[in-house]
Amino acid sequence: MSKDRDMSQALLDQVNQALRLGTALRIQGGNSKAMLGRPVTGELVDTRNHRGIVSYDPTELVITARAGTPLLEIEAALHEAGQMLPCEPPHLGVEATLGGAVAAGLSGPRRPWAGAVRDYVLGTRVITGHGKLLRFGGEVMKNVAGYDVSRLMAGSFGCLGLLTEVSLKVLPQPRQCLSLCLPMGRQQALAALAEWGQQPLPISAACHDGEALYLRLEGGEGSVQSARQRLGGDELDSGFWHDLREQRLAFFDDPAPLWRLSVPIASGALNLPGRQLIDWGGAQRWLKSSASAQSLRAAVAQVGGHVTGYAPGEDSSAPLPAALLRYHRALKQQLDPQGIFNPGRLYPDL
Structure with missing residues (x-):
């Protein structure tokens, strides 16, 4: 002491x-x-x-x-x-x-x-x-x-x-953890996540890189295995989620500026310049883009979201409304x- x-x-x-x-x-x-x-x-x-x-x-x-x-x-x-x-x-x-x-x-x-x-x-x-x-x-x-x-x-x-x-x-820690990779497009993945979100599936992580949907299932052995049989796909190394969390996936190697987009989970696909990585089942989008902060914030605000830049500077934090x-x-x-x-x-x- x-x-x-x-x-x-x-x-x-x-x-x-x-x-x-x-x-x-x-x-x-x-x-x-x-x-x-x-x-x-x-x-x-x-x-x-x-x-x-x-x-x-x-x-x-x-x-x-x-x-x-x-x-x-x-x-x-x-x-x-x-x-x-x-x-x-x-x-x-x-x-x-x-x-x-x-x-x-x-x-x-x-x-x-x-x-x-x-x-x-x-x-x-x-x-x-x-x-x-x-x-x-x-x-x-x-x-x-x-x-x-x-x-x-x-x-x-x-x-x-x-x-x-x-x-x-x-x-x-969950009793069982299993990760899956399901090849599908972005629109299909977002639609599937919206549907699964209304069902008692033991999903604890969901990410889409433009080509495939990645899911993590966690919980009791019975519920995880039942969901695995229903969803299909190929098993994935669970280290994927650690690499996503720590921004070590190949997506983050792109030299373009990194932006974090926080949007309503049912926002659907966003038409923005650059490469996107969907995280949090659709609520968080990572964007590699050289577009201006103003243009990105204006586009994302239309769906009720906000943008944060992952580089020091005046435009890194989203401006606050006057009342807030x-x-x-x-x-x-x-x-x-x-x-x-x-x-x-x-x-x-x-």
Whole structure:
């Protein structure tokens, strides 16, 4: 406990010094998500020394770890106990940390069926812009203006505070996992997914690369084998989903800029310039295209979606509607009134 206090105190001291001097802070863990959002200038806060699993009881299905703990370390401990992080947060680098995974809020192929990162955050310890280390969620509830602060940290990219500790709900690994490849076109695949989505099939991942539909079936042996016989296709190495999550498929080797499109799951095929990879059963589309951000956002907005660029720059984050931006500003003012945490990382004036 003494070592934990020392590590927390070092981070707290750095934040309080920044508040006294009016210095911006650039929060960083493994830096594996540096391509997302705008570049931040400021004094570096490296969380990687604040690491280690604080508590983990498999019978409680909860793990608590410090923000600088490598994701690999957490997943190894869970795997040994036959459990997992259901949201499959992408690493995008061997140095990825728990704090970075929560701050980025990214989820893997299981997202539409299991939920997002924020759905599994039970509690956090956060250093706020008031220079205090507070606990949110879990056993002690301290919310700001009615907000669930712990879950708001997911996807905030460090703009609301400095995460020091996270408690996550975990789940048992499925008893059986089987992956399939079914050759078919994009329209046929989207129609099939829409139909299967209304049926009790144990699908936990679905992807289409333009030529074939890839499915992952998870659950009890009986339900998986029954679905396998019904759906047909060829068995696929389950490593495919890891490569998809980590952007290691051949599709991602294309040198064109990478865009992430989030759209309603029943959007159908999108006529956009470049190459597409359908993920999340249709709700997430990866696009390799040199088209402008403005033209892509205009096209995707017509189906009720938004676009995120996977390269640092002014156009990487989708602009917020005015009403939503007011909420963001109000929340930022509550938690970081001096604006020292990752200023401008998500939006220019936050």
